[in-house]
Amino acid sequence: MDFLELAKKRYSCKRYQPDKRVDKDMLAKILEAGQVAPTAKNSQPQHIYVMQSEKALKLVDELTPCRYGAPVVLAVTYDSKQQFTYPGNKYTSGEEDASIVATHMMLMAAALGVDSCWLNFFDPDKAAAALQLPENEKVVLLMDLGYAAEGTRPTPTHEKTKPIEELVTYC
Ligand SMILES: Cc1cc2nc3c(=O)[nH]c(=O)nc-3n(C[C@H](O)[C@H](O)[C@H](O)COP(=O)(O)O)c2cc1C
Numbered sequence: 001m002d003f004l005e006l007a008k009k010r011y012s013c014k015r016y017q018p019d020k021r022v023d024k025d026m027l028a029k030i031l032e033a034g035q036v037a038p039t040a041k042n043s044q045p046q047h048i049y050v051m052q053s054e055k056a057l058k059l060v061d062e063l064t065p066c067r068y069g070a071p072v073v074l075a076v077t078y079d080s081k082q083q084f085t086y087p088g089n090k091y092t093s094g095e096e097d098a099s100i101v102a103t104h105m106m107l108m109a110a111a112l113g114v115d116s117c118w119l120n121f122f123d124p125d126k127a128a129a130a131l132q133l134p135e136n137e138k139v140v141l142l143m144d145l146g147y148a149a150e151g152t153r154p155t156p157t158h159e160k161t162k163p164i165e166e167l168v169t170y171c
Contacts, residue, residue, distance in 0.1 A: 006110055011154035013115035016146035018069040021052075026112050027072065030145070033108030034076075034101040040093030045082035046101045049075040049131055059130045060142065064122040070144035073119075075127065076102045080136045098140035109145055115152075117144040 001009070022030075027050065034048060051060055051073040060073045067073060076098045083094035102118065109116045119142040127139040161167075 001111075006107065010107065010110035010116075011158045012117040013070075013144065013146070013148045013152060014066075014068050014117060014155065015149040015152045016069040016071065016115065016144065017149050018071060018146075020147045021071045022114055022145055022147075026114060027145075029112060030105050030108045030114065034105040037097075037101040037104040039097040039100065040084035040086070043082055043084045043093060043097065045078040045080075045084075045094050046098050047077045047079065047137065048101075048105075049077070051075060063127050063130060064119055064142065066117065066119045066121050066142075067144055068117065069149065070117070070146040072145040074102075074105065074143040074145065075131060075139055076105075076141050076143065077128075077131075077133065077137050077139050080138060094138065095140050102141055102143060106143065113147075114145055115148045118142075119144065 031048060031050070034046070039045065049056075051057060052071060057067065057071075057073065060067050078094035078098045080092070080094055083092045083097065085092050106116050106118065122142060124139045127142070128137065131139070133139070
């Protein structure tokens with residue numbers, strides 16, 4: 001499958017088979033795809049928490065209604081002390097870095113046939129408290145991973161992209 005096909009095939013899965021776990025080696029590949037993602041000045045401020053124990057999944061369920069039965073949830077964080085501050089001191093890289101890392105992992109998962117959903121429907125402060133993170137570590141997103149329950153389809157909006165002319169300007 002070429003890359004564009006894969007990018008089109010990926011969708012946000014909102015119903016998983018709770019008992020079908022993600023194989024350890026596949027999970028390792030997904031995490032490695034995050035490891036090699038670009039970050040500003042190669043600062044690599046990210047950290048990934050693999051939440052898959054009963055206790056960890058219970059914490060996820062207390063934070064968000066969006067686990068959808070996934071057997072693994074990744075929490076993607078960054079350390080504000082390790083992120084890059086862009087010249088001019090107006091912006092920092094942490095959220096961008098974590099998002100690129102997460103995107104790499106999401107597409108690696110898709111390439112391996114593992115379904116996923118990016119989640120921001122939670123309170124990041126409560127998530128940080130649940131993970132007992134230090135003050136400087138921020139939670140950017142949670143990512144469900146698993147295998148779609150039978151009959152699960154992409155949401156109807158999955159294929160509703162704006163026209164390319166609206167999204168792109170050649171200058
Ligand atoms: C930044 C971001 C935050 C999202 N947060 C949630 C969420 O909290 N809960 C959820 O069910 N889906 C969430 N999604 C999934 C989107 O709803 C989904 O990507 C979008 O509707 C497009 O559908 P598709 O991914 O199937 O193409 C999020 C996606 C992104 C990129």
